[in-house]
Amino acid sequence: MPGVSLSADEKAEIARDLDAAAVDFVEAGSACTSAGERETISRVAGLGLDATVTSFARGVRADVDHALDCDVDGVNLVVPASDRHVETKVGSSREGVLERTIELVEYARDHGLWVEVLGEDGSRGDLEFLDRLSAVSMDAGAHRVCYCDTVGAASPERTAEVVSTLATHGPVSVHTHDDLGLANANVLAGLNAGADLVHATVNGVGERAGNVALEEVAVALERCYGVETLDLETLYRLARRVADATGVPLGANKAVVGDNAFAHESGIHTDGTLKDGRMYEPYPPETVGRERRLVLGKHAGRAGVKAALSEQDFDPDDDELDAIVARVKDLGDRGKRVTDADLRAVATDVLGKERERRVELLSLSATSGGDVPTASVRLRVEDEERTSAGTGSGPVDAAVEAVRTALGPDANAALESYHVDAVTGGTDAVVAVEVTMRRGDRTATVSAADADITRASVEAAVDALDRLLAEEAEATDGPGEVDARADGGRTTDGDRTTGDGSDADPAE
Numbered sequence: 153m154p155g156v157s158l159s160a161d162e163k164a165e166i167a168r169d170l171d172a173a174a175v176d177f178v179e180a181g182s183a184c185t186s187a188g189e190r191e192t193i194s195r196v197a198g199l200g201l202d203a204t205v206t207s208f209a210r211g212v213r214a215d216v217d218h219a220l221d222c223d224v225d226g227v228n229l230v231v232p233a234s235d236r237h238v239e240t241k242v243g244s245s246r247e248g249v250l251e252r253t254i255e256l257v258e259y260a261r262d263h264g265l266w267v268e269v270l271g272e273d274g275s276r277g278d279l280e281f282l283d284r285l286s287a288v289s290m291d292a293g294a295h296r297v298c299y300c301d302t303v304g305a306a307s308p309e310r311t312a313e314v315v316s317t318l319a320t321h322g323p324v325s326v327h328t329h330d331d332l333g334l335a336n337a338n339v340l341a342g343l344n345a346g347a348d349l350v351h352a353t354v355n356g357v358g359e360r361a362g363n364v365a366l367e368e369v370a371v372a373l374e375r376c377y378g379v380e381t382l383d384l385e386t387l388y389r390l391a392r393r394v395a396d397a398t399g400v401p402l403g404a405n406k407a408v409v410g411d412n413a414f415a416h417e418s419g420i421h422t423d424g425t426l427k428d429g430r431m432y433e434p435y436p437p438e439t440v441g442r443e444r445r446l447v448l449g450k451h452a453g454r455a456g457v458k459a460a461l462s463e464q465d466f467d468p469d470d471d472e473l474d475a476i477v478a479r480v481k482d483l484g485d486r487g488k489r490v491t492d493a494d495l496r497a498v499a500t501d502v503l504g505k506e507r508e509r510r511v512e513l514l515s516l517s518a519t520s521g522g523d524v525p526t527a528s529v530r531l532r533v534e535d536e537e538r539t540s541a542g543t544g545s546g547p548v549d550a551a552v553e554a555v556r557t558a559l560g561p562d563a564n565a566a567l568e569s570y571h572v573d574a575v576t577g578g579t580d581a582v583v584a585v586e587v588t589m590r591r592g593d594r595t596a597t598v599s600a601a602d603a604d605i606t607r608a609s610v611e612a613a614v615d616a617l618d619r620l621l622a623e624e625a626e627a628t629d630g631p632g633e634v635d636a637r638a639d640g641g642r643t644t645d646g647d648r649t650t651g652d653g654s655d656a657d658p659a660e
């Protein structure tokens with residue numbers, strides 16, 4: 153695969169995993185490539201695997217010698233099979249290729265090697281020539297021949313036609329590429345036509361669009377045809393190992409091993425999956441060493457959010473659940489994938505805020521990067537809507553200033569502390585902001601979470617002011633304290649607890 157180069161250690165680890173998955177052959181590299189590659193192939197050959205270890209070799213004696221130097225069990229001898237390859241690539245003729253192939257097969261066999269002859273570009277070659285190439289290869293002592301769809305251009309019908317012809321001479325392998333997205337279909341057509349061995353790569357890595365993916369072939373054979381080949385449970389670990397070693401990430405929607413292969417987000421799918429795990433899955437994820445995931449985002453529904461919340465020991469009532477679902481969808485709409493930590497922050501925020509409010513933030517817009525950061529806010533204060541603008545040292549400062557202007561004397565409170573935590577990693581993380589505000593003898597500590605740091609800050613500040621005003625209005629005696637942090641929001645007034653949070657501590 154372009155850009156991929158594996159160290160000897162990485163290849164050895166992958167080879168061990170392939171052996172554990174019960175593959176029959178490990179093709180460890182092309183011995184002609186370099187001294188380093190030969191060292192690596194020798195290392196794999198010396199691992200004592202159950203699998204037969206082979207090396208690719210072009211149709212030249214030096215390549216077979218290089219393979220012998222590596223102590224492999226066999227060679228995959230690649231010879232040209234289409235006129236384009238015979239004439240333009242190697243500058244030979246059909247007769248010349250046949251003679252050279254016989255010579256090399258005999259040479260390799262004389263040196264004790266297992267031999268497979270691959271007719272390169274065979275899918276685009278003349279079937280009569282392929283037929284002759286296979287016949288002379290088997291007569292010379294090859295163990296099998298291989299049908300190659302080198303540029304992934306064949307149809308399943310063409311594959312079946314060629315493979316069934318080659319199979320009249322002995323065992324046939326299939327080597328397919330995915331340029332037209334037909335690699336697996338062609339493998340299945342080839343097997344159905346008489347082939348009994350598949351060349352495949354983990355995660356489908358390979359030239360251009362890649363080779364057929366090992367995990368896709370093995371799963372399709374077992375699930376659709378009841379043919380057991382590999383130990384499927386090992387496949388995900390193998391896929392991860394190869395992705396890490398090659399630096400080629402697993403596509404999110406890649407079959408079998410992609411991140412989303414067993415993930416459900418939409419409300420309909422999540423709801424159905426919670427009722428019956430098989431509702432939207434072709435087979436249980438454990439089959440290939442994986443787990444099901446319910447993902448929260450803009451497609452989330454109540455059932456999925458409720459299930460995810462209950463896993464985190466949140467038990468919202470219907471209104472609270474609606475509010476949490478709305479927040480989750482809002483985050484999803486803004487392109488965010490909602491993680492467990494995000495959900496916890498949102499739930500804590502929502503559960504801590506379910507109460508009658510005097511002041512509420514309706515909308516906010518803030519700009520920074522120009523000369524003077526500015527912000528404007530729209531607030532609901534009891535039944536009245538107020539808008540205001542402010543400037544400040546940054547967007548948060550400007551927005552808080554706008555809130556103060558909109559509230560007038562009601563905003564007469566000091567910001568005692570301001571603390572920001574990224575709840576999750578990444579620049580799209582949900583941030584939790586905690587502010588403590590003081591008005592006279594009373595303080596309010598409030599946290600708010602949002603993917604937008606300015607919004608979370610202003611939400612928290614407005615919430616804190618609202619709690620202080622509510623407390624003031626109700627106050628009949630002594631100094632009090634309002635605490636609406638992650639515990640869901642508690643209100644104390646002097647030594648009397650009037651908590652609105654489920655876990656309010658009466659001792660406070």
Ligand SMILES: CC(C)C(=O)C(=O)O
Nearest residue numbers: 270272273300301302
């Ligand atoms: C090297 C050969 C086997 C190849 O990749 C092909 O023919 O597709």
